Amino acid sequence: MAFDNLFDGLQAATFDTVTAIMGYTAVWQPSDGSPAQTARVLFKNPTEGEKIGDHEYDPYRYTMEYKSGVFGGLKPSVDGNNAEEITIGAVSYYVRKVDGKFDGKTMIAALEVKG
Secondary structure (H helix, E strand, C coil): CCCCCHHHHHHHHHHHHHHHHHCEEEEECCCCCCCCEEEEEEEECCCCCCCECCECCCCCCEEEEEEECECCCHHHHHHCCCCCEEEECCEEEEEEEEEEECCCCEEEEEEEECC
16 A cells, blocks of 8 residues: 555554554444455553543443444444444444544444443
8 A cells, every 4th residue: 555655654554563463353243234254453441541632431431443444334324324333352332432632543443332
């Protein structure tokens, strides 16, 4: 894949390396019945109570980050109020919101444990 500048290539390589080493395998089975999609993601499961910046700690604020282009169709489906689920490890989560982060090359999804 060609990049417009050196930093784009470094960003992509860094994200791939971090997710390979510290990431988790996530599986999305689209609600429309299309084939399941699997990718490595960065998963955040907060465990300590503290205020970070202007955000209060929320023990139920699970998030995952993934490269734009992965999980094709997830954001539009969630934006369309479809009930989408992601499985990370043995735990299933509802996807509540998906946004682009910073420059749009990374997506961040707000998750809620399926209970």
